[in-house]
Amino acid sequence: MTRIVVEELGDGGRVTRAQGVELARRGLRVTLVDDDGRVGEGEASPLPGYSPESLDEAREELSRGAPRSGSARFAVESATVDLAGKRAGASAAKVLGGGRTQRRVPCSAVVVGDELGALDAAVEAGARAVKLKLGADARAEGRRLVAARARVGRELELRADANGAYDLDDARALLALAAEADVAFVEEPVRGPGLLSLGDAGARIAIDESLTLPGMTEAALASSAISVIVLKPALLGLLDARRLALRA
Numbered sequence: 001m002t003r004i005v006v007e008e009l010g011d012g013g014r015v016t017r018a019q020g021v022e023l024a025r026r027g028l029r030v031t032l033v034d035d036d037g038r039v040g041e042g043e044a045s046p047l048p049g050y051s052p053e054s055l056d057e058a059r060e061e062l063s064r065g066a067p068r069s070g071s072a073r074f075a076v077e078s079a080t081v082d083l084a085g086k087r088a089g090a091s092a093a094k095v096l097g098g099g100r101t102q103r104r105v106p107c108s109a110v111v112v113g114d115e116l117g118a119l120d121a122a123v124e125a126g127a128r129a130v131k132l133k134l135g136a137d138a139r140a141e142g143r144r145l146v147a148a149r150a151r152v153g154r155e156l157e158l159r160a161d162a163n164g165a166y167d168l169d170d171a172r173a174l175l176a177l178a179a180e181a182d183v184a185f186v187e188e189p190v191r192g193p194g195l196l197s198l199g200d201a202g203a204r205i206a207i208d209e210s211l212t213l214p215g216m217t218e219a220a221l222a223s224s225a226i227s228v229i230v231l232k233p234a235l236l237g238l239l240d241a242r243r244l245a246l247r248a
Contacts (some may be wrong), residue, residue, distance in 0.1 A: 001032075001034075001035060002032050002033065002034050002035075002083070003032070003033045003080075004031070004032055004033075004047065004062070004065070004076075005030070005031040005032075005033065006028055006029070006030055006062045006063065007028065007029045007030075007031070007057065008026065008027075008028065008029075008094075009027040009029040010025060010026045010027050010045070011026075013122065015021070015084055017185060018103075018107065021145075022186075023043065024048070025047065026045070026055055027043055027044060027045030027046075027055070027106060028043065028044040028045070028058060028059055028074060028075065029041060029042075029043055030042040030043065030056065030062060030075040030078075030079050031079065032076075032079045032080065032082075032083050033053045034083060034087075038083060038086050038087060038117065039082075039083070039086070040078075040079040040080060040082035040084070040085075040086065041078070041079055041082055042076060042077065042079030042080065042081025042082065043074070043075055043234070044058045044062065044072050044074065044075035044185045044234075045058075045071060046058055046071040046236060047070070048237075049185075050163075050209055050235075051070070051071060051235060052068035052069065052070070052181075052212055053070070053071060053072070053213075056139065058071045058072045058122055059077075059214025061159035062075065062076070070212070070234070070235050070236045070237045070240070071234055071235070073136075073237035073238070073239070074233050074234045074235075074236075074237050074238050074242070075236060076078070077238035077239050078092040078233075078238055081095050081096060081206065081238065084103060090122045091104055092116055098241060101147065106128045106129040106157060107124035107129065108127070108129040108130055108131040108157070109125070109127040109129070109130050109131070110133060110157055111130055111131070111132045111133065112132050112133040113133075113135075114133035115161075116144075116147065116151055118149060119132075119151065119152065120150055123152055123156060126166070126169075127156070128150075128156065128157060129157035129158075129159060129224065130152075130156060130157070130158055130159070131158075131159040131160065131161055131162050131185075131187075132144070132145065132158065132159070132160050132161070132193060133160075133163075134147030134160055134161060134162045134163075134165070134174070134222060136165065136227060138162075138165075138166045138171065138173055138174040138189075139170070139173050139174070139177070141160075141162075141174060141176060142173060142177025142181075143177060145158065145160060145177060145181040145183055146180055147176050147183045149181040149182055149183075152231035154182065157184050158181065158182070158184060159183065159184050159185055159186075159187070160174075160178055160183050160185075160186045160187065160192075160203075161186070161187040161188065161208075162174070162186065162187065162189045163187070163188055163208075163209070164189075164190055164191025164210065165190070166189055166190055167190065167247055168190060168197065168198070171198055171201065172198065172201040172202070173196070174186065174189055174202075175189060175198060175201040175203045175205070176201065176202040177202070178203035179201055179202035179203040180202075181203075183203045184203075184204065185204040185205065185206040185228045186203050186204070186205060187206040187207075187208045187228075187230055188206070188207065188208050188209060188210060189205065191209070191210055191213075192210050192213055192216065193216070193219070195223075195225065195226060196209060196219060196220075196223045196225050196226070197225065198225055199223070199224055199226075201208040204227035204228060205225060205226055205227055205228070206226070206227065206228035206229070206230050207220045207226050207228070207229055207230065208230040208232070209235070210233075211229070211235075211236060212235065212236070217244065221247060221248065229244065229245075229246060229248050230246055233245035
């Protein structure tokens with residue numbers, strides 16, 4: 001019989017989002033222990049203001065053994081995959097039915113704020129892709145993207161993330177400047193269905209947090225306006241993220 005243990009994780013340290021918003025972050029460690037003492041670990045860390053569920057709601061679901069939210073399912077599914085891998089002597093990728101690389105996607109360093117010295121530091125540290133978190137003024141941020149491209153040259157992949165902050169007019173102005181800056185894609189220039197009307201505005205558009213809104217997953221898959229789907233297993237659940245990746 002497998003036993004589940006739920007423990008508090010993290011010290012409430014603050015993380016910075018786009019527009020300079022700072023949020024305290026805590027989480028839960030979920031541990032599955034089988035009769036032979038093997039351990040599988042997972043984590044539930046909903047982000048206040050962005051995840052549909054709170055930390056207390058995720059904790060309650062886990063304590064009842066009924067994970068329904070994305071973060072609670074991610075914790076249990078990750079721990080289950082981890083435990084299954086240890087039993088089989090296999091990687092998590094193998095347990096999930098894969099292991100074959102289809103395409104390599106470089107991890108991005110993240111730059112918050114308008115200090116381009118942070119961009120230089122990321123490049124000096126060896127980053128091949130940098131994601132710039134965008135502030136409240138869409139046009140000023142578009143000009144910052146153009147300046148960032150001029151600063152780093154054409155070899156570095158630039159990405160941008162607005163966390164759904166702009167209205168449609170501001171988003172179109174930003175996307176035009178992002179295209180000029182050869183930005184690979186802009187995440188969530190607006191939030192929700194408005195994303196579907198921006199396909200011809202300039203830079204490619206990525207959907208992220210809006211995937212949690214009713215109907216948006218199917219709409220994004222069907223829309224030519226969405227070029228990139230950003231999958232956060234900790235937000236969507238590990239297995240749902242995998243299924244969406246395969247469909248995409």
